[in-house]
Amino acid sequence: MSQRKVLQGNIIVAKAALAAGCDFFAGYPITPSSEIAQYMSKEMPKMERTFIQMEDEIASLGACIGASLAGRKTLTATSGPGFSLMQEHVGMAVMAEVPVVIVNVMRGGPSTGMPTKPAQADMMQARWGTHGDHPIIALYPAFSDEIFSETVRAFNLAEKYWNPVILLLDEVLGKAHMDVEIPEPGSYEVYWEKTHEIKDLNIYDRNLGENPPRIDFFHGYPIHIDSLEHDAHGWPSFDAKTVDKMQKLRMQKIYQNLDDIIRYKEYFMDDAEVMVFSFGISARSALAAVKTAREQGIKAGLFQALTIWPFPRAALQERFKKTRKVLTVEMNMGQMKYEVERVAPCGVEKQTLLRANGMPFAPAEVLDAIKEFAK
Amino acid sequence: MRDYEKYIRYRTFPTPWCPGCGDGVILKSIAMAFAELNLDPDDIVVIAGIGCSGRMPTYFNTNTLHTTHGRALTFATGIKLAKPEKLVVVISGDGDATAIGGNHLIHAARRNIGIKMILINNGIYGMTGGQVSPLTPPSFFTETTPYGNIEPHFNVRKLLTAAEATFVARETVNRLMQLKQVIKKSFQHKGFSVVEVMSNCHVNLGRRNKMKSPLVMTKYIRDITMNMPDFEKLSPAEQASKYPLGVFVQNSERLEYTDLYYNHIVPAAQQTGAKGEK
Numbered sequence: 001m002s003q004r005k006v007l008q009g010n011i012i013v014a015k016a017a018l019a020a021g022c023d024f025f026a027g028y029p030i031t032p033s034s035e036i037a038q039y040m041s042k043e044m045p046k047m048e049r050t051f052i053q054m055e056d057e058i059a060s061l062g063a064c065i066g067a068s069l070a071g072r073k074t075l076t077a078t079s080g081p082g083f084s085l086m087q088e089h090v091g092m093a094v095m096a097e098v099p100v101v102i103v104n105v106m107r108g109g110p111s112t113g114m115p116t117k118p119a120q121a122d123m124m125q126a127r128w129g130t131h132g133d134h135p136i137i138a139l140y141p142a143f144s145d146e147i148f149s150e151t152v153r154a155f156n157l158a159e160k161y162w163n164p165v166i167l168l169l170d171e172v173l174g175k176a177h178m179d180v181e182i183p184e185p186g187s188y189e190v191y192w193e194k195t196h197e198i199k200d201l202n203i204y205d206r207n208l209g210e211n212p213p214r215i216d217f218f219h220g221y222p223i224h225i226d227s228l229e230h231d232a233h234g235w236p237s238f239d240a241k242t243v244d245k246m247q248k249l250r251m252q253k254i255y256q257n258l259d260d261i262i263r264y265k266e267y268f269m270d271d272a273e274v275m276v277f278s279f280g281i282s283a284r285s286a287l288a289a290v291k292t293a294r295e296q297g298i299k300a301g302l303f304q305a306l307t308i309w310p311f312p313r314a315a316l317q318e319r320f321k322k323t324r325k326v327l328t329v330e331m332n333m334g335q336m337k338y339e340v341e342r343v344a345p346c347g348v349e350k351q352t353l354l355r356a357n358g359m360p361f362a363p364a365e366v367l368d369a370i371k372e373f374a375k
Numbered sequence: 376m377r378d379y380e381k382y383i384r385y386r387t388f389p390t391p392w393c394p395g396c397g398d399g400v401i402l403k404s405i406a407m408a409f410a411e412l413n414l415d416p417d418d419i420v421v422i423a424g425i426g427c428s429g430r431m432p433t434y435f436n437t438n439t440l441h442t443t444h445g446r447a448l449t450f451a452t453g454i455k456l457a458k459p460e461k462l463v464v465v466i467s468g469d470g471d472a473t474a475i476g477g478n479h480l481i482h483a484a485r486r487n488i489g490i491k492m493i494l495i496n497n498g499i500y501g502m503t504g505g506q507v508s509p510l511t512p513p514s515f516f517t518e519t520t521p522y523g524n525i526e527p528h529f530n531v532r533k534l535l536t537a538a539e540a541t542f543v544a545r546e547t548v549n550r551l552m553q554l555k556q557v558i559k560k561s562f563q564h565k566g567f568s569v570v571e572v573m574s575n576c577h578v579n580l581g582r583r584n585k586m587k588s589p590l591v592m593t594k595y596i597r598d599i600t601m602n603m604p605d606f607e608k609l610s611p612a613e614q615a616s617k618y619p620l621g622v623f624v625q626n627s628e629r630l631e632y633t634d635l636y637y638n639h640i641v642p643a644a645q646q647t648g649a650k651g652e653k
Contacts, residue, residue, distance in 0.1 A: 046645055235433065
C-alpha cells in the first residue's frame, strides 16, 4: 500500500534515497539542506547503513566516491556554497566514472547569498561547475510526488551510467511541508547492477554509447582507478588517440541514451499558442497560471523540464513546430533561457520572466506575463 | 621472485621518479610490510593524492586509487567505512598532507578511523618543480622562496599528537629495515596511524641548497635525525633543527571509528532508537 503523508521536501528526498537503496551518506551541514543529513543520521544506523558528517563538502563528496568504489550506493546533500566546494570531486567522479547522487537545495547567491531564500541560480553551475569537458545528468522535480520519483531515478541513472547525478531542489521545495504519496516498494524501478566478477584489467573497455559495467574494489582482481586521464586499464595515459577515445566514451554513454535520461511534462501543450518553459518551484506557479489563463480563453501551455541536463532539446524542438511563443520563467537573472533560445528556431518569439531576489513567482505574476505576451 | 614482489605491479613501470629518489625505498618497504603480514593483494587498497607520492599507488599490485590533491584521506574514509575489514593505506606528500589536505589530516586523526597513512616528507613540492611547502625547513631556498624561506614548518609529530592521533611515528629512507618495521607496526595498529618518512628530493630541494646529489642529501637527513632518547638529551635550541625518530604515540585503548559505528552505534540505534525517541 502506498502511504499518503505530509512531509518536508528534504525528508521526501531522504526517504526516497533510502527506498532506492542508498546505504552511504556523507555530508556537511548547510541551510536549507540540513534536514536530509539529520534524517539520515537517525535512520541509517537502524538499517545498518552508514552515515558520516565530514569536515567539509569536499571531504563529503570524496567519502561518497570512496564508498561508491567499495560497492555502496551513495548520497550527499548541500546548497550553493557547498556545491561550489564539491566541484573538484564532481570532476573526479566523472573522470573515474563513479556513481554518486548530489542534492543541491538551491538558495540565493552568489557567495553566502541568502541562506533561507530560494533561487534557481545554480542551473549552469550544475552543468559546467567543474573544469574540463564532462557529461552530467541533472534532475529537478517540482511537485511532491516527483521529488520522490526523481530521487529514485537519480540513483538509477547514476548506477546505470556510472556518472554523478545532480538532484536540484530549491529552498521552497526543500523546506516546505507538502502532501505526498509515498509509493509502495516494488511499484517503482530500482536499478542495481550486481558487481560482476572482475577478471581482467580492461575495466574501461567498451563500445561507444555503451553503459560501463560496474567496477568495484575488492572483487577478486585488484584494479587501478585514476583521476588522471587513463586508458582502458585505468593507467594514466596522455596518448592523443587514447584520450580522444576516453573523452568520447564518457560523453556518448550519456548522449546516446537521451531517451532513457530525459523526462519532461507537458500541460495543455497540444493546441498551445504560448508555451511557458519552467522547472522546480517556478513550474508550480506557472502551472497555476496556465490553468487560469485557459479559463480566461488564452491558449497557454506549460513545458516542465524534469531532466535539466542533458537539456530536453529534441522535445522542445518538436513543440516549436506549432507553438511560436515561449516564455521562460526562472528564479535567476537568465540562465536556462539561453538554452531555450539556442533550441528555438527563427520566428519563435522569446520572452522571459526572471527574478533573483529570493521571492518565488506568484501565479498571478506569471499570468500577467502570459497575458502580456499573448497579446 | 622475492615474496614482496607480488605486491609490485611491474607492468606499470618505469616510475616517474628521478634517479636516487627516496620514493623507491618507500615503495619497497611498504611492499615488504604487506609481504610480512601475508596479505591478499585484493584485501588492500592504496590511495594517494597528487604529487610525486601521488603516483605511487599505480605501482602496487593491490587495489589502487589516485585521487585529487590533498583529498586522499576523504576517499579513504569512505572506503574504510564501506569495508572496515580491508587494509586502507594512504600515501601522501608533505604538501599534499599538510597544506591543501591539512584539514583532512587533523580530522582523520581526531576521528581515529583505521586508515594507515604514510606521509612522505621531502620538504618540497617536487612534481611542480620545487616550490616551498609547509614542511620546508626555515631559510631554505626554493623556487618560490628565492631569498630563503621565512615561514616556520609544521612539526608533524606535535600537530598529530595534539589532534589526538593514536599512532604517530617517524623514520627515514636511510633505514629500510626500520622503516619497514615501523610501517608494519602501523598496519597492525587498529586506529588511525601516520608514519612520517623523511625523504630526499635532491633534485628540487637539494640542488638549490648545496645538496644536489642523493648521497649528500641522505647524509644531511642522517645528520638532522636521531632516535628519541638522543633527541631528548638536546637543549630546546638544539632540538629546533633536529628530527627525532621512532614511534612517538601508540594508543590502543581508544576505539577505532568504524568499530564504534558498527559495533556500538548501529546496535544502539536498533535497540533503543535515537535520543528522546523512545
